[in-house]
Amino acid sequence: MHWPADFGTRFTIFVDTEEEFDWRGPFSREARGTTAIAALPEAHRRLSEAGAAITYLVDHPVASEPRAQEILADLLDDGRTGIGTQLHPWVSPPHDEDVNTRNSFPGNLPRELEAAKLDILTDTIRSAFGRSPRIYRAGRYGIGPNTFTLLEARGYRIDSSMRARYSYAGQGGPDFSAVGNAAFRVGGLVELPLTTVYTGRLRRFAPGLYSALGHVPKGRGLFSRLGLLSRVALTPEDMPITDALEAVRVAVGEGTGLLNFSFHSPSVAPGFTPYVRDAADLREFYRWWDAVLALLAKLGVRSASEAELVEAIGQS
DSSP: OOOOTTTOSEEEEEEEEOOBOOTTSOOOTTOOBOGGGGGHHHHHHHHHHTTOOEEEEEOHHHHTOHHHHHHHHHHHTTSSOEEEEEEOGGGSSOOOSOOSTGGGSGGGSOHHHHHHHHHHHHHHHHHHHSSOOOEEEEGGGOOOTTHHHHHHHTTOOEEOOOBTTOBOGGGTSOBOTTOOSSOEEETTEEEOOBOEEEESTTGGGTTHHHHHHTTSTTHHHHHHHTTSOEEEESSSSSOOHHHHHHHHHHHHHTTOSEEEEEEEGGGGSTTSBTTBOSHHHHHHHHHHHHHHHHHHHHTTOEEOOHHHHHHHHHHO
């Protein structure tokens, strides 16, 4: 897909706005806590004051909890903040499937069940926030053969379920290792992959070299430490600041039209994700954003809101 000429180089921040759960444990229908949402207004303020428009991709435990609804509704009042959908099937009714790793990818579910979960979640978001969601992300990036037709029939305009240059095939999920960072059309939808950048002196040989290194014990880690080749996703979660800054420079230099950033909402409070375990990690989380947003501003990369994305797609 080609962005309109006046769109320029932009960036998005899509937040996986979700319940708290044990990242090391099995999937559980009972894990529906949303206490970390109380920390979102501070994170929102800091990112917004730096010029970022944020889109919250909300799952069922968040969309159906009154206090979480209230907090997010207040954030939407600024006119720049967007709301979208994230489907975690194990906590999204109807609960007609077994809870296991394969079924944690919603695209693996039977068409009728995937559709039913999508309908209930879409209606819950519409009822809670007074607007129809237009952006979708499958939980665990788990799109399947029916996902795009189901989304299009329900008025969605954008999918952001593909994590460029990653594969979940070993867990029964999709393989995006051949997907790049450019936006593209799938029927009546536009796919906005999460941006992943190869950096290092040998990046011109990726992705073939990166794939081959996966078969060498500690090969990827060694090449990364030597500055030869790294795979850097645009997220503050487990991605060092220096790597992220280099990835932004490379992406912009390569002509990437839209840089798609993401993080999980529980990371804005200590103790809910492995990425932000304590107050020190939270300070590092914000330091990461301060540095990245400053570089984006220096490079002239502007934020794109949900409304601006949808408008640009209609013009392209």
